[in-house]
Amino acid sequence: MTEQGIRNTFRMADVARLAGVSVSTVSNVLNNRAVVSTELATKVRQAMTAIHFSPNRAARGLRTGRTEIVGMVIPDVTNPFYAQVLRGAEDHLTEHGYELMVCNSNRRPELEQRHLNALHAQRVDGMILVPSNSYAAREILMRNYSPLVFVDCVPFDSKANAVVIDNVTAAYEATRYLIGLGHRRIAVITAELTYTSMLDRLEGYHKAMREADIPVRMEYTVKSTTEVTGGYASAMNLFRLDQPPTAIFSLNNRMALGVMRALRELHIPCPGNVSLMTFDDPEWATVVSPTLTVIEQPSYQIGKSAAKILLRLIVSQGDSEANEPEVVQLESKLLVRESTGPVSESGQ
Amino acid sequence: MTEQGIRNTFRMADVARLAGVSVSTVSNVLNNRAVVSTELATKVRQAMTAIHFSPNRAARGLRTGRTEIVGMVIPDVTNPFYAQVLRGAEDHLTEHGYELMVCNSNRRPELEQRHLNALHAQRVDGMILVPSNSYAAREILMRNYSPLVFVDCVPFDSKANAVVIDNVTAAYEATRYLIGLGHRRIAVITAELTYTSMLDRLEGYHKAMREADIPVRMEYTVKSTTEVTGGYASAMNLFRLDQPPTAIFSLNNRMALGVMRALRELHIPCPGNVSLMTFDDPEWATVVSPTLTVIEQPSYQIGKSAAKILLRLIVSQGDSEANEPEVVQLESKLLVRESTGPVSESGQ
DNA sequence: GTGAAAGCGCTAACAG
DNA sequence: CTGTTAGCGCTTTCAC
Numbered sequence: 001m002t003e004q005g006i007r008n009t010f011r012m013a014d015v016a017r018l019a020g021v022s023v024s025t026v027s028n029v030l031n032n033r034a035v036v037s038t039e040l041a042t043k044v045r046q047a048m049t050a051i052h053f054s055p056n057r058a059a060r061g062l063r064t065g066r067t068e069i070v071g072m073v074i075p076d077v078t079n080p081f082y083a084q085v086l087r088g089a090e091d092h093l094t095e096h097g098y099e100l101m102v103c104n105s106n107r108r109p110e111l112e113q114r115h116l117n118a119l120h121a122q123r124v125d126g127m128i129l130v131p132s133n134s135y136a137a138r139e140i141l142m143r144n145y146s147p148l149v150f151v152d153c154v155p156f157d158s159k160a161n162a163v164v165i166d167n168v169t170a171a172y173e174a175t176r177y178l179i180g181l182g183h184r185r186i187a188v189i190t191a192e193l194t195y196t197s198m199l200d201r202l203e204g205y206h207k208a209m210r211e212a213d214i215p216v217r218m219e220y221t222v223k224s225t226t227e228v229t230g231g232y233a234s235a236m237n238l239f240r241l242d243q244p245p246t247a248i249f250s251l252n253n254r255m256a257l258g259v260m261r262a263l264r265e266l267h268i269p270c271p272g273n274v275s276l277m278t279f280d281d282p283e284w285a286t287v288v289s290p291t292l293t294v295i296e297q298p299s300y301q302i303g304k305s306a307a308k309i310l311l312r313l314i315v316s317q318g319d320s321e322a323n324e325p326e327v328v329q330l331e332s333k334l335l336v337r338e339s340t341g342p343v344s345e346s347g348q
Numbered sequence: 349m350t351e352q353g354i355r356n357t358f359r360m361a362d363v364a365r366l367a368g369v370s371v372s373t374v375s376n377v378l379n380n381r382a383v384v385s386t387e388l389a390t391k392v393r394q395a396m397t398a399i400h401f402s403p404n405r406a407a408r409g410l411r412t413g414r415t416e417i418v419g420m421v422i423p424d425v426t427n428p429f430y431a432q433v434l435r436g437a438e439d440h441l442t443e444h445g446y447e448l449m450v451c452n453s454n455r456r457p458e459l460e461q462r463h464l465n466a467l468h469a470q471r472v473d474g475m476i477l478v479p480s481n482s483y484a485a486r487e488i489l490m491r492n493y494s495p496l497v498f499v500d501c502v503p504f505d506s507k508a509n510a511v512v513i514d515n516v517t518a519a520y521e522a523t524r525y526l527i528g529l530g531h532r533r534i535a536v537i538t539a540e541l542t543y544t545s546m547l548d549r550l551e552g553y554h555k556a557m558r559e560a561d562i563p564v565r566m567e568y569t570v571k572s573t574t575e576v577t578g579g580y581a582s583a584m585n586l587f588r589l590d591q592p593p594t595a596i597f598s599l600n601n602r603m604a605l606g607v608m609r610a611l612r613e614l615h616i617p618c619p620g621n622v623s624l625m626t627f628d629d630p631e632w633a634t635v636v637s638p639t640l641t642v643i644e645q646p647s648y649q650i651g652k653s654a655a656k657i658l659l660r661l662i663v664s665q666g667d668s669e670a671n672e673p674e675v676v677q678l679e680s681k682l683l684v685r686e687s688t689g690p691v692s693e694s695g696q
Numbered sequence: 697g698t699g700a701a702a703g704c705g706c707t708a709a710c711a712g
Numbered sequence: 713c714t715g716t717t718a719g720c721g722c723t724t725t726c727a728c
Contacts, residue, residue: 009471011721022699027723035697052491057469058406058415059721062704067406069449069470078431086425090452099466101417101449104438118447121405122417123357143400228631260635283576284632287608359705370715375707383713407705410720699728705720712715 010051019047030055061123070310071119071127073103073112075226079254080282081299082130085151088303089128096311098125107192107226109136120145126310128303131155133194147313149306153195159325161313163305167197170295170332171204171251174277177334178247179212182343183275186214187245189234189255191226201251201279220245224255231258239266246274246343253280253294260288271341281335290338297332305330358399367395378403409471418658419467419475421451421460423574427602428630429647430478433499436651437476444659446473455540455574457484468493474658476651479503481542495661497654501543507673509661511653515545518643518680519552519599522625525682526595527560530691531623534562535593537582537603539574549599549627568593572603579606587614594622594691601628601642608636619689629683638686645680653678 012030016023021040028036029044036044047053061067070093074082090100101119105112112132119127126147131137137155141148150162178186186209193199202221209216219241224230231250235258238245250256256278263270270276270290278285281296305328316323360378364371369388376384377392384392395401409415418441422430438448449467453460460480467475474495479485486503489496498510526534534557541547550569557564567589572578579598583606586593598604604626611618618624618638626633629644653676664671 012723013721023722024699024701024724025697028698031723037697040697054465054469056410056471056721057466058409058471059704060723061406062404062410062706062721063723065704077425077434078428080426080428083426083431087452094451094463099449099470100451101447103442103448104435115442117402118405121402122447123404123406257631257635264635264637282632283605284630284636287605287612288632288635289612289637357705360707361705371706372708372716373714376714379707385713388714404705407720408707410705410722411707413720697728700726702723702725704722707718707720709718710716712713 009056010053012053012055014051015044015047015053018051019044065123066125067123068097069099069101069122069124070307070314071101071103071116071122071124072129073105073115073119073127074130075107075132076104077102081253081280081297084299085130085303085306088300088305089307090303092304092307093311098311105132107132109133112136113140116140116145126314128306128310133192134196134199135194147310147317149310149313151302151306152197154327156196159327161309161325162327163302163309163330164197164327165297165302165330165332167200168204168207170279170334171201171249172208173204174295174334175205175208175249176212177336178249178275178277178340179208179214181247181275181340183247184214184343185217185220185243185245186247186249187220187222187238188249188251189222189224189231189238189259190251191224191230191255193223195226198251205249224258226252226254228254228258228261231255232261233258235259235262236266239268244274247340248274248276250276250278253278253282253285256280256292257282257284260292271339273344275340275343277340286337293337293340294335295332296335298330301330357404358401360401360403362399363392363395363401366398367392413471414473414662415471416445417447417449417470417472418655418662419449419451419464419470419472420477421453421463421467421475422478423455423480424452425450429601429628429645432647433478433651433654436648436653437655438651440652440655441659446659453480455480457481460484461488464488464493474662476654476658481540482544482547483542495658495665497658497661499650499654500545502675504544507675509657509673510675511650511657511678512545512675513645513650513678513680515548516552516555518627518682519549519597520556521552522643522682523553523556523597524560525684526597526623526625526688527556527562529595529623529688531595532562532691533565533568533591533593534595534597535568535570535586536597536599537570537572537579537586537607538599539572539578539603541571543574546599553597572606574600574602576602576606576609579603580609581606583607583610584614587616592622595688596622596624598624598626601626601630601633604628604640605630605632608640619687621692623688623691625688634685641685641688642683643680644683646678649678 012023012026016026029041103115130151134156141155154162222234224234277293279295281294285292360371360374377389451463478499482504489503502510570582572582625641627643629642633640
């Protein structure tokens with residue numbers, strides 16, 4: 001029964017024996033229940049440090065039904081936006097004694113599901129999710145595992161706990177800024193429209209164009225993959241047009257990186273011939289030439305905020321489930337830098 | 349006893365009852381032990397899906413002594429190098445049925461220790477660690493929690509499982525390349541020398557300089573913090589020198605970003621007045637102007653390799669502990685791009 | 697205040 | 713092949 005390897009960790013019983021008390025006393029000092037005489041308590045604590053005792057959290061979780069782990073699944077940590085969200089969440093969680101299990105879904109719903117299942121099997125107390133898309137998100141919401149807060153992309157047709165920015169307004173104002181610069185041929189590079197933040201951003205763009213009475217030309221709305229290569233390919237196509245756009249609006253930092261590659265490869269002056277603007281504010285935005293005009297999202301705060309909501313949900317677990325989903329909306333900010341300028345005289 | 353919240357998940361007993369079998373049969377089908385008649389097995393499986401049964405991994409872990417979780421602590425996911433290492437490790441681990449718990453130490457040994465303890469308390473089966481420094485690493489190694497593999501930075505004075513690159517040679521050859529370009533005033537920006545990869549890189553630099561009979565001038569070896577701001581400040585100081593260097597060698601991508609900022613702010617032509625070269629190959633290296641000459645590390649592979657070693661250690665846990673620490677060394681590659689060129693005629 | 701004992705959900709003997 | 717049962721290490725009544 002004990003044949004599967006040397007037991008290399010101690011248990012409460014060991015501490016109890018060493019301190020000459022019962023396990024329940026050990027448990028009590030461990031959980032700072034003020035029912036143990038200070039004298040005994042110190043004796044117990046000495047015993048604990050003497051053998052480097054570390055209570056088995058899994059066992060505790062099994063007993064209490066609370067693991068104090070929260071799960072997080074994001075598309076890809078390699079994207080600085082998500083990395084920042086992660087940091088924000090982690091810092092808050094760690095501060096409150098929770099551990100974090102992170103998984104990358106690569107935007108593949110099946111993989112996402114697999115991770116979610118694993119997390120549930122681990123009996124995490126709650127999850128933070130940047131879903132791969134809004135359909136997947138809705139299904140996940142239905143299954144309703146445990147306290148869950150969405151980030152960046154929310155389920156279609158359903159209210160859910162979430163933290164986002166006002167993507168419509170952000171894109172609207174950014175587009176207006178471009179229009180104010182004299183641009184009329186404004187292209188937008190968007191990722192999957194099943195991802196709500198993309199959809200909202202596109203809507204904001206359309207709204208601004210409509211208001212300015214600028215016809216939205218189909219060939220200026222290009223659907224890309226979310227990644228760098230997608231942005232690159234999209235930009236290449238755009239520049240191949242008879243009438244290339246005078247401004248490009250990238251809906252995330254990854255695609256913007258791709259556009260930069262294209263610009264550089266084709267030696268297209270920016271903002272001379274074309275202005276470029278993007279969502280997100282990756283660190284490199286200020287070292288490229290020209291520096292990039294961006295819509296900065298408070299990514300770290302977004303993560304932190306998600307963690308806060310989740311923790312609140314977790315503790316209020318017992319209350320009537322009826323509490324309305326909470327959705328917090330954080331402020332984004334247009335940071336004008338060098339990559340956007342007045343439409344060129346040449347008019348092309 | 350059941351007062352702490354509605355039991356919202358089922359247990360094997362429920363499945364057993366529903367399928368009209370015993371729990372051990374359920375356990376057997378769950379673990380694909382080929383001892384159950386196909387007939388019963390399907391009945392059990394039906395029952396499982398009917399109630400959306402998800403076995404409690406924590407309970408299993410408690411029983412088996414193996415959680416199938418591995419812990420990972422890294423300085424900061426926000427650094428693309430570590431993010432890639434993480435992805436490599438995660439992909440391999442996930443593929444083999446393991447879950448990953450990641451923590452960021454911010455290079456603070458106390459925080460690192462705290463995370464390590466938490467991970468241990470969780471009874472992770474093993475850990476992958478990019479330590480905050482090599483002293484901390486050694487202490488951690490001493491405490492010898494569980495299977496452990498170091499990445500990028502290894503403990504001082506001790507053999508340990510690790511995956512690294514040949515930093516000395518990589519830096520040596522890169523420096524030689526610079527020297528071959530005619531540079532003699534080559535500055536190196538390094539982070540904490542208590543971090544072995546930095547120390548080794550510096551050694552490689554020194555070796556190349558010595559071999560070329562170029563005196564190593566103290567003011568050209570600048571110790572920076574690991575971060576962007578450190579690189580920036582260091583570069584600023586370097587350019588303030590009476591005889592500024594004609595080439596700068598940054599020992600990681602973060603500091604290089606800082607140098608780029610300085611270059612851009614001071615309008616210093618690169619590689620015209622100064623060449624720049626760095627360790628790591630962040631994505632932005634090819635969109636900045638000039639594109640950056642880098643020493644590319646196989647970051648994803650490093651992570652994957654670490655995971656592989658760890659898994660091997662975990663399964664061979666039972667064997668005599670005597671197996672020598674394994675250290676694998678992966679290949680790095682010098683990618684020459686635009687930011688390095690012949691030393692300028694002007695000679696300054 | 698302190699201790700004995702039951703049980704969280706699972707696995708692994710072992711008996712049938 | 714299937715079922716019974718004893719724990720894994722912890723928390724938590726409930727007696728004392």
